[in-house]
Amino acid sequence: MKYVKSAFLALACMVTAAPVIAADADLGPRPLFLVDQMEEGALKSQLLACSGQPMERKLFSIGHRGAPLMFPEHTVESYTAAARMGAGILECDVTFTKDKELVCRHAQNDLHTTTNILKSPLASKCTAGFSPASGDNNATAECRASDITLAEFRTLDGKMDAADKKARTVDDYVNGTASWRTDLYAASAGRLMTHAESIALFRDLGAKFTPELKSPSVEMPFEGFSQEDYAQKLIDEYKAAGIPPSDVWAQSFNLDDVLYWIENEPEFGKQAVFLDSRYNVDGFDPMKPATFEPSMESLKGMGVNYIAPPMWMLVTVKDGRIVPSAYTKEAKKAGLNIITWTLERSGPLGAGGGWYYQSIKEVTDSDGAMFELLHVLAQDVGIEGIFSDWPATVTYYANCMGLD
Numbered sequence: 158m159k160y161v162k163s164a165f166l167a168l169a170c171m172v173t174a175a176p177v178i179a180a181d182a183d184l185g186p187r188p189l190f191l192v193d194q195m196e197e198g199a200l201k202s203q204l205l206a207c208s209g210q211p212m213e214r215k216l217f218s219i220g221h222r223g224a225p226l227m228f229p230e231h232t233v234e235s236y237t238a239a240a241r242m243g244a245g246i247l248e249c250d251v252t253f254t255k256d257k258e259l260v261c262r263h264a265q266n267d268l269h270t271t272t273n274i275l276k277s278p279l280a281s282k283c284t285a286g287f288s289p290a291s292g293d294n295n296a297t298a299e300c301r302a303s304d305i306t307l308a309e310f311r312t313l314d315g316k317m318d319a320a321d322k323k324a325r326t327v328d329d330y331v332n333g334t335a336s337w338r339t340d341l342y343a344a345s346a347g348r349l350m351t352h353a354e355s356i357a358l359f360r361d362l363g364a365k366f367t368p369e370l371k372s373p374s375v376e377m378p379f380e381g382f383s384q385e386d387y388a389q390k391l392i393d394e395y396k397a398a399g400i401p402p403s404d405v406w407a408q409s410f411n412l413d414d415v416l417y418w419i420e421n422e423p424e425f426g427k428q429a430v431f432l433d434s435r436y437n438v439d440g441f442d443p444m445k446p447a448t449f450e451p452s453m454e455s456l457k458g459m460g461v462n463y464i465a466p467p468m469w470m471l472v473t474v475k476d477g478r479i480v481p482s483a484y485t486k487e488a489k490k491a492g493l494n495i496i497t498w499t500l501e502r503s504g505p506l507g508a509g510g511g512w513y514y515q516s517i518k519e520v521t522d523s524d525g526a527m528f529e530l531l532h533v534l535a536q537d538v539g540i541e542g543i544f545s546d547w548p549a550t551v552t553y554y555a556n557c558m559g560l561d
Contacts (some may be wrong), residue, residue, distance in 0.1 A: 165191035167503060178494050180519060182243030187550055188310070188554075191525060192205055194525035195525030195528060196525065204553075206557075206559055214243045215245050215551070216245035216246055217560045218245055218246075218542070221237025221546050222250060222263060224242060225317075225546050226547040228319055228347070229343045229347030230329065231263065232349065233348070233358065235343075239364075240362035242548040243548060244548035245376050247359045248369060250262060250263045250265065251375070252263070252265040253302060253303060254305060256306045260352060261351070265372075267298040270318050271318045272509070273313060274330065276331065279300075279305055279309055282309075285298060289325040309343060310388040317334045317338055319333040321497075328559065330504075352394055356400060360398070364541055365406075368423070369407075370391055385417060388418065397504060399532070402422075402425045405425055407430065408429070408436050416459060426460065429461070431461050431464050433464055441481050443473075443483060443484035443516070449484075453488050457493055464496075465498060467497065468498065469515045469517070470484050471535070472485070472530065472538065474520055479533045496542050499546060500543055500544070501547040503510060506522070506524050509521050514530070522541070535554070
């Protein structure tokens with residue numbers, strides 16, 4: 158009975174407390190903070206000249222899980238913050254519960270790092286409960302959305318995605334937020350969402366949709382629920398809500414999911430996005446087209462129109478400048494639209510930027526490099542949009558450059 162009551166209260170809150178979104182985007186101080194870190198030059202001058210101008214919502218600016226640089230990802234609060242920062246498209250990563258209901262989570266098995274489940278009565282239902290660090294062994298836990306029902310899922314609170322792997326207690330384990338993030342906006346408990354609720358919220362916020370079908374942690378089919386059923390149910394929830402296919406960019410790292418949409422839901426399939434993780438394939442090199450399997454031309458021939466690799470695959474360094482990679486040139490030659498990920502996910506860039514900046518590490522020595530990279534991605538690579546953990550940065554750039 159407690160779960161039914163909690164579900165009712167969650168839905169009532171969604172209906173009666175619609176977020177207020179101003180006509181103009183509210184970007185705060187961070188975009189200009191980053192501009193201040195840039196070396197003097199034409200780009201910096203152009204970005205500074207935009208200071209004080211009204212900023213509008215832009216489709217080029219995509220809220221990656223909302224605004225998780227500082228808000229618990231995939232929560233009402235995170236999505237609302239992203240919309241207020243001018244994100245024209247918002248992302249719900251989609252997985253499913255034990256009763257096969259679709260919910261917004263980055264992974265089916267991340268509840269132990271993104272919610273308070275380990276400190277709740279539901280901890281006993283986790284695939285693997287908390288095990289403290291001991292000697293050289295890290296602390297571990299694994300809690301899946303598929304471990305619990307939707308009613309149980311609704312009782313949880315969202316938190317910043319983090320875990321202290323050296324923890325010896327649950328309290329320490331869940332309090333592992335990186336020093337360059339914050340728990341300030343997590344203290345009041347992030348409200349989790351179903352996929353259907355995210356559709357209603359995004360529509361109310363005036364944003365469009367880019368759901369990502371996540372790889373299940375459970376073996377498929379799951380109690381008769383096949384991968385095709387899963388892919389279809391995602392689309393069905395947009396159709397039930399009356400959302401036009403032109404407002405939806407459904408994504409998956411699994412090419413078969415994208416091909417399923419192209420064949421079975423062709424209107425949605427036109428904008429289906431193949432998230433490219435071929436960097437995990439032995440021998441793959443974004444500077445060597447011969448290593449691309451399938452080739453860009455083959456992907457286009459299959460009906461794929463959008464491809465989305467991480468930022469570093471799209472660029473390289475030549476004569477000290479950031480320039481498009483061979484990967485970019487092959488994708489453009491094949492007629493593929495490019496989206497990329499993820500800005501504002503790397504923390505301070507002074508030490509080279511880490512994974513997302515690996516192909517341009519030699520020219521990444523300050524946070525100002527963020528706008529330098531973004532400029533090349535927008536102007537030279539010609540991306541259609543970019544995911545960001547803090548959409549204000551991209552919204553500011555898009556407004557300055559007159560992008561859609």
